[in-house]
Amino acid sequence: MTETVDLRVADLHPAVDDPALNSMNFLNEVAQHYPDAVSLAAGRPYEEFFDVAALHRHLERFRRHLADDLGQSPAQVHRTLLQYGRTKGIVHHLVARNLAVDEQLTVDPEAIVVTVGCQEAMFLVLRALRADPRDVLLAVAPTYVGLTGAARLLDLPVRPVRGGPAGIDLADLREQVRLARAAGLRPRACYVMPDFANPSGTSIGLADRRRLLDLAAEEDLLLLEDNPYGLFPASESGRPPTQSGRPPTLKALDTARRVVYLGSFAKTVLPGARVGYVVADQRVAGADGTVGLLADQLAKIKSMVTVNTSPIAQAVVGGALLEHGCSLVAATVRERAAYGRNLRHLVDGLARRFPAGTSPVRWNVPAGGFFVVVTVPFRVDDALLHRSARGYGLLWTPMAHFYDDGAPVDALRLSVSAVTPEQIDLGLDRLAALVADETARRAANAEVG
Amino acid sequence: MTETVDLRVADLHPAVDDPALNSMNFLNEVAQHYPDAVSLAAGRPYEEFFDVAALHRHLERFRRHLADDLGQSPAQVHRTLLQYGRTKGIVHHLVARNLAVDEQLTVDPEAIVVTVGCQEAMFLVLRALRADPRDVLLAVAPTYVGLTGAARLLDLPVRPVRGGPAGIDLADLREQVRLARAAGLRPRACYVMPDFANPSGTSIGLADRRRLLDLAAEEDLLLLEDNPYGLFPASESGRPPTQSGRPPTLKALDTARRVVYLGSFAKTVLPGARVGYVVADQRVAGADGTVGLLADQLAKIKSMVTVNTSPIAQAVVGGALLEHGCSLVAATVRERAAYGRNLRHLVDGLARRFPAGTSPVRWNVPAGGFFVVVTVPFRVDDALLHRSARGYGLLWTPMAHFYDDGAPVDALRLSVSAVTPEQIDLGLDRLAALVADETARRAANAEVG
Numbered sequence: 001m002t003e004t005v006d007l008r009v010a011d012l013h014p015a016v017d018d019p020a021l022n023s024m025n026f027l028n029e030v031a032q033h034y035p036d037a038v039s040l041a042a043g044r045p046y047e048e049f050f051d052v053a054a055l056h057r058h059l060e061r062f063r064r065h066l067a068d069d070l071g072q073s074p075a076q077v078h079r080t081l082l083q084y085g086r087t088k089g090i091v092h093h094l095v096a097r098n099l100a101v102d103e104q105l106t107v108d109p110e111a112i113v114v115t116v117g118c119q120e121a122m123f124l125v126l127r128a129l130r131a132d133p134r135d136v137l138l139a140v141a142p143t144y145v146g147l148t149g150a151a152r153l154l155d156l157p158v159r160p161v162r163g164g165p166a167g168i169d170l171a172d173l174r175e176q177v178r179l180a181r182a183a184g185l186r187p188r189a190c191y192v193m194p195d196f197a198n199p200s201g202t203s204i205g206l207a208d209r210r211r212l213l214d215l216a217a218e219e220d221l222l223l224l225e226d227n228p229y230g231l232f233p234a235s236e237s238g239r240p241p242t243q244s245g246r247p248p249t250l251k252a253l254d255t256a257r258r259v260v261y262l263g264s265f266a267k268t269v270l271p272g273a274r275v276g277y278v279v280a281d282q283r284v285a286g287a288d289g290t291v292g293l294l295a296d297q298l299a300k301i302k303s304m305v306t307v308n309t310s311p312i313a314q315a316v317v318g319g320a321l322l323e324h325g326c327s328l329v330a331a332t333v334r335e336r337a338a339y340g341r342n343l344r345h346l347v348d349g350l351a352r353r354f355p356a357g358t359s360p361v362r363w364n365v366p367a368g369g370f371f372v373v374v375t376v377p378f379r380v381d382d383a384l385l386h387r388s389a390r391g392y393g394l395l396w397t398p399m400a401h402f403y404d405d406g407a408p409v410d411a412l413r414l415s416v417s418a419v420t421p422e423q424i425d426l427g428l429d430r431l432a433a434l435v436a437d438e439t440a441r442r443a444a445n446a447e448v449g
Numbered sequence: 450m451t452e453t454v455d456l457r458v459a460d461l462h463p464a465v466d467d468p469a470l471n472s473m474n475f476l477n478e479v480a481q482h483y484p485d486a487v488s489l490a491a492g493r494p495y496e497e498f499f500d501v502a503a504l505h506r507h508l509e510r511f512r513r514h515l516a517d518d519l520g521q522s523p524a525q526v527h528r529t530l531l532q533y534g535r536t537k538g539i540v541h542h543l544v545a546r547n548l549a550v551d552e553q554l555t556v557d558p559e560a561i562v563v564t565v566g567c568q569e570a571m572f573l574v575l576r577a578l579r580a581d582p583r584d585v586l587l588a589v590a591p592t593y594v595g596l597t598g599a600a601r602l603l604d605l606p607v608r609p610v611r612g613g614p615a616g617i618d619l620a621d622l623r624e625q626v627r628l629a630r631a632a633g634l635r636p637r638a639c640y641v642m643p644d645f646a647n648p649s650g651t652s653i654g655l656a657d658r659r660r661l662l663d664l665a666a667e668e669d670l671l672l673l674e675d676n677p678y679g680l681f682p683a684s685e686s687g688r689p690p691t692q693s694g695r696p697p698t699l700k701a702l703d704t705a706r707r708v709v710y711l712g713s714f715a716k717t718v719l720p721g722a723r724v725g726y727v728v729a730d731q732r733v734a735g736a737d738g739t740v741g742l743l744a745d746q747l748a749k750i751k752s753m754v755t756v757n758t759s760p761i762a763q764a765v766v767g768g769a770l771l772e773h774g775c776s777l778v779a780a781t782v783r784e785r786a787a788y789g790r791n792l793r794h795l796v797d798g799l800a801r802r803f804p805a806g807t808s809p810v811r812w813n814v815p816a817g818g819f820f821v822v823v824t825v826p827f828r829v830d831d832a833l834l835h836r837s838a839r840g841y842g843l844l845w846t847p848m849a850h851f852y853d854d855g856a857p858v859d860a861l862r863l864s865v866s867a868v869t870p871e872q873i874d875l876g877l878d879r880l881a882a883l884v885a886d887e888t889a890r891r892a893a894n895a896e897v898g
Binding site: 012021083123128291310363 | 453455500508524526527528530532576580602724735742749754
């Protein structure tokens with residue numbers, strides 16, 4: 001008996017059957033299937049400091065801000081918090097203050113669009129930039145899968161640029177621009193995560209940041225700077241990031257409006273608010289000669305995607321910002337300490353279990369953020385993840401999910417954000433067992449073969 | 450001196466320069482420019498009953514629901530409210546109960562995707578259905594501009610179907626399907642608002658609802674049923690909608706999964722939560738023979754647009770539902786009375802000011818909802834709106850904004866949702882003066898010409 005069917009996947013937008021959109025689903029399903037496994041896969045923020053009472057406090061703090069600081073009447077306060085509202089958001093002035101305080105970045109609040117998480121910010125920017133089928137996006141590979149997925153939904157091809165240990169290979173970027181143009185394509189922008197990138201963990205140094213900006217100007221490219229992890233350097237000192245040698249953001253170095261800056265509060269305030277933003281101060285000329293901000297074009301698009309970001313969710317973020325004088329560096333002292341501790345613990349633990357000289361296992365040592373990439377002497381695919389989960393009780397993310405070409409990859413991503421040091425120890429013991437068994441298995445197969 | 454420009458609108462997606470996306474902006478700008486005008490334009494819900502304290506109460510009510518009814522531990526409650534979460538949402542079970550209680554509609558909660566307002570629900574459905582350039586959408590004209598705008602962003606042409614006094618002209622729908630197919634196009638669905646439509650105010654009767662469902666089955670069309678106003682019949686009795694002769698929703702009559710149901714809490718709970726949903730129980734076959742729900746395909750798309758709907762915003766809606774036993778009919782007694790009173794007041798006021806027999810002004814008498822369409826003996830365009838705002842202190846919406854073809858329209862939309870009876874009286878006095886002056890002006894011009 002065949003089941004009644006109303007539609008076929010082939011009749012829907014091709015993105016729904018694309019690996020980029022199915023990757024997260026697949027990883028979530030594996031995680032749900034093995035709920036007792038140690039997860040070094042999840043990039044979620046630490047939950048230890050979560051506090052439902054803070055929701056009420058932040059809401060009330062922002063309500064008082066509207067009344068006391070902005071002089072809104074009770075009726076206006078009600079309208080701001082509960083009614084349809086400004087498409088570009090109601091916490092834009094606080095976001096601008098935050099960027100000034102934490103990033104020494106001066107931004108016109110009117111150039112900010114508050115979005116439903118950073119994901120919507122990326123989606124709006126890609127929708128605006130994909131004007132016709134010649135348009136392509138460049139992105140440092142490996143790439144955050146949310147970027148690839150959003151591009152897929154918008155029929156915007158993503159062409160990889162080599163990342164490498166320096167975070168971006170500038171010669172390759174220039175070459176990819178040339179190749180795309182030679183093929184009649186129009187590279188609109190290059191997506192990059194300069195600080196503690198997901199998934200690679202790498203950062204771009206100050207000199208390369210300046211070179212990247214110069215290259216963008218020469219090649220007439222925009223840079224999409226995504227910065228969810230910048231406040232989490234893993235310095236032993238526990239000093240705040242601005243005093244710990246982290247270079248300025250691309251946007252802070254940008255004197256020619258080449259950078260569209262994508263911001264997230266998911267890791268610094270809380271994921272459940274689903275509040276992010278985009279700084280888009282580029283000047284856009286209309287057909288009639290008027291000049292406005294790219295932010296206003298993004299807002300028009302937003303009005304047809306989500307209308308506006310929930311003012312209640314914005315109020316929670318706004319209250320959290322106000323509570324700390326708009327400094328998220330100040331707000332995340334505990335989180336920074338926990339992530340730094342975990343990252344150091346993971347790297348030390350890898351060194352103990354895979355000694356240089358005797359083990360072929362390699363990894364990078366990120367200066368901060370959530371992720372470490374481990375390279376092993378065999379292919380790392382979804383089948384291996386299943387074996388790891390089932391046989392060893394350990395979850396991680398195959399790096400192949402962050403490349404778009406389906407080529408074999410011999411690396412996996414470990415995340416330290418949602419675990420304790422004890423779970424890291426347990427997870428690394430299991431990883432060592434997995435690696436030993438896989439190495440032995442392959443050696444045996446090689447002898448037989 | 451020319452201003453430095455970074456981009457041109459012509460280099461962005463064409464939708465940003467489209468009337469559908471600029472319509473809302475234009476109307477908002479007019480409203481902001483004339484803040485003291487009486488607005489019979491705004492379709493926002495009534496603010497009189499807004500209550501910030503309710504936010505805290507609803508959050509707390511939903512928190513208790515998670516703990517007491519669903520048995521979540523404190524850590525699980527924190528995770529549900531504050532962490533990244535289920536893509537399809539966390540109040541789906543309450544939405545299903547609401548549909549059962551208020552609409553006698555039995556829905557699998559797994560077929561529901563909770564979205565960032567109804568706008569995102571429309572956007573996800575249109576993204577899924579627009580598989581290739583042959584695909585087109587049919588929509589009853591005049592059409593809600595948010596639908597047209599979302600379609601524009603997705604390069605999905607919208608072909609109008611005559612609405613007329615019965616809400617939809619079924620012969621024209623059949624003809625439009627035939628014409629589209631003859632042109633090599635693939636009509637995927639017809640968008641319809643069967644109850645007190647925006648902007649027309651019309652409703653579709655029970656017999657036509659059944660015929661529409663039959664036609665959809667014969668022509669292999671989906672129906673996108675949008676129902677933001679169904680709970681607001683304007684019956685004198687003030688009886689709840691289910692006892693006041695409102696016919697069942699298309700979805701409640703749908704035995705063959707032809708209807709994708711779009712729901713909003715903006716008018717029944719509060720706009721500021723930005724929570725809506727879609728019921729998509731259609732069975733979708735994958736290339737590998739597996740069969741799943743359309744809701745799961747929409748969730749994949751959502752994961753790349755907004756990731757998930759803020760659980761905090763969902764909790765506010767969930768708490769409001771729980772407070773009223775999941776009945777929004779029960780929750781909206783005061784709102785229903787206010788909207789019904791206003792609608793009767795408006796219609797009565799029109800009849801007094803434009804007496805049948807002596808005045809050429811006509812209007813429809815909707816059985817509920819927010820909107821009345823007034824037809825006048827001259828063209829109603831944006832220039833007239835400016836004259837009305839500047840010279841008469843009155844705002845309304847030109848009906849031309851709800852048609853997609855730029856043809857002249859001699860009608861305007863009046864909204865009763867965000868005003869008092871006194872403001873309605875004042876607005877109608879001003880409308881009468883505007884109509885009298887315009888009629889005289891045109892008569893004088895005609896004599897001269």
